[in-house]
Amino acid sequence: MINNKNCIIRLSRYKNALVRFKTLGFIKIFSEYLADAVGGTSAQVRKDFSLFGISGNKRGGYQIDALIAKLNSILGKNEVQKVVLVGAGQLGSALVRYNTFEKEGIKIIAAFDIDPAKINPKAPTPILQIDEMARFILKNGVRIAILSVPDSAAQQTLDMLVKAGIKGVLNFAPIELKGTNDCIINNVNLAVELENLIYFVNVTAKATV
């Protein structure tokens, strides 16, 4: 088990870049190209790959198809990953319809909400009552959830998810949730990302006046 989050994020990025190179007609690729595509160094690319026993050919580089297959296998993408989403508000609904997930082999198989007006079991991705969530997760063996509820409901919803057997949560609620031994949390706080950008743009502007 390679326990380095940044390394896994880079593998995802290499894989996305490889898919694009393939679309452009490439059959083989050098680590330098991949490094350039994701903004790293070729030494880093080779080091990341070597951790998983992937080696290229100094003259010919890496075979793109074989490399994509290997990365998909490492990233657990040989089968479709079933995911549930909790909180079918504006952001949640957009994530349900976000076709990049499907392209990446990630399928949101149901969404859950507390608001009766949002319930729609017949939608392409059914939107169900939150009471049905635990049973649904168990029945379908779902281990990953996307959380897009208001911050005030986030911790309570997380507790329900963990109790139902969820092992990983991508959290969009604007509150920092903490992982446990039983469940990994990836916090994506869009307002924090934007604030961070605003800070650097502002300080750069001041520095150049």
Add this chain to the structure above:
Amino acid sequence: MINNKNCIIRLSRYKNALVRFKTLGFIKIFSEYLADAVGGTSAQVRKDFSLFGISGNKRGGYQIDALIAKLNSILGKNEVQKVVLVGAGQLGSALVRYNTFEKEGIKIIAAFDIDPAKINPKAPTPILQIDEMARFILKNGVRIAILSVPDSAAQQTLDMLVKAGIKGVLNFAPIELKGTNDCIINNVNLAVELENLIYFVNVTAKATV
């Protein structure tokens, strides 16, 4: 100028946590509480604050109101930050209506799209033709843009934005864009975040079988 991205991200998180503590009726707070709320250590909290000349009182802790005001000033939030969004698809539309941005003093003042069917200058956040973008950015002195276009259009759109004077971009297109001296990029790749989570949940499951 404090040039440490992680430190700024932590300041954003402290500030969000402080707002929540304030809602709960707190007037003062100790670094330990803040550390606990964002998942760090109290030493880190004090170190981050000291970089900006903020010091607490060993007995009484920090005054919440004064601390929020100071953090808002550091993060450039004393005034509303005007932002444009490019790409009014599912995700872009959700971001336009994402009320957490408004709560944080970030206002998307216009969205732009290439699809004539999406144009709606009379919407609460007007959706305008992409031809009008450069003039709009210049006229309104906008420096920050959110990019939510397909990956195939991302680089070209970025070039247009930089030419129009944009200094910071929050990129949701599923492609890694690179910043320049003129423009900072924050890449938020939702599929990569989710893949990363899937990887760790899978390896943990394998390790415990």
